[in-house]
Amino acid sequence: MKIIVVGSGLGGLLSAAYLAKNGHEVEVFEALPIIGGRFTNIDYKGFKLSTGALHMVPHGNSGPLAQMLKELDADVNIVPSNPSTVIRMPANKNDTDYKNGYMDMSFHDFKIPFSFINRLKIAVLAFTTRYFPPKKGTFEDWIKNHINERWATRIANSFCGWSISLKSSDVSAKEVFAIISNLYLHSGPGVPIGGCKGVTDALLEITHKNGGRVYTSKEVSEIIINNNHAKGVIANGDRYYSDIVISDIGHIETKQLCKNAAKTNEYIQYINQLQDVRPSAGIKISLACDEPLIGHGGVVLTPFARRIDGINEVTNVDPKLAPEGKHLVMTHQCLHWNRIDDIEKEIELGIQDIKDIFPDKKFDVLMVQSYHDGWPVNRSASSQDIPNKTPISGLYIVGDGAKGEGGIEVEGITLGVSNTLDMILS
């Protein structure tokens, strides 16, 4: 079978590598001069910054992505973060682990700031929700109904902001509990050696090794459709034919490429039903420093901060992500839809937060990147379970525009790719 893939993001390359390795003829078309989409590196002053992701795989070396990479025999090493996540909280001098006005609590050990009753409640809920997760309402509503303390909502916002770039009021409780249940099942995050590029380059290599072709600077302007079946693409004015087309650019952008199809109206209706599909937006600030600011390879959630949701320091896992003797620290903050018009102010608040979080440390701001609209954090915000199928036969969508329930970031992309491959190959 011949398959054309539009876009070389993680979803496109995972699909291409798998299909090429399984004996299919594969061609990938990428509009940009580089491959990897929002999951590759940018070299800047000797630092390996990224085009999007924070150089982290949400379920480390045991989640869906790691499993698929193992199945493909990909040359990728994902180092589990230890500790996986800590919550930084303001503290008093007599608190154990006090340091510079803060202490770091483990994700499973809410020493402060909750009352004894609420700590008991959290322990009971942690157990019962594994078997009876909530089905309705937003995560914020759920938190307020169960542990009505200010810090509970702030921790919930910080967790959702870091992991899916949403406020807890913009994601369903069902989705967050599906994510938490996957965290129990597969463990917490890990850092791939070589950063995001370590993963996408390995997939490129598998695709090439198995005869697949990956073209850069070739933008697809149309998907060729005959009798409502996708038959290929037009890229840079040339026609390329195939049995199947997989698009890694989301439903809305893909529909715009279906210019000549009787089913286009059906596709438009289908997209209209998904009109609440909104990308999630965010701001990432990359810092350079001589001394570690964090000292481990896990995530530090910062619920007390005005804007920053969390921080990581990936050079504690892979020192080569920075020049010798330097560290690379990245902060992430959710950019709420209501604030997209005020990005400058949001960045300023983020930088102010960083100064407050590390009052006595020296660092330089290397780069500030904002992600929204056509280059967002996620093409469809989590909790919108968007199918990989389209109304046009032989045309499928992968990537973060069509992820399944509980599939956090690239883990969700992997679940969508597996689902798509099952449909194509069955």
Ligand SMILES: Cc1cc2nc3c(=O)[nH]c(=O)nc-3n(C[C@H](O)[C@H](O)[C@H](O)COP(=O)(O)OP(=O)(O)OC[C@H]3O[C@@H](n4cnc5c(N)ncnc54)[C@H](O)[C@@H]3O)c2cc1C
């Ligand atoms: C700030 C930030 C932090 C994040 N942190 C993490 C993290 O730590 N861990 C994690 O798992 N995820 C993280 N994510 C999410 C993750 O980066 C994305 O979900 C993922 O990289 C998206 O992959 P994709 O397959 O959907 O495709 P994309 O990366 O969107 O790739 C699509 C590709 O298609 C190309 N293209 C578009 N139109 C055309 C066309 N017409 N013809 C040809 N090519 C075309 C684009 O140029 C692009 O290269 C983060 C994202 C951001 C922005």
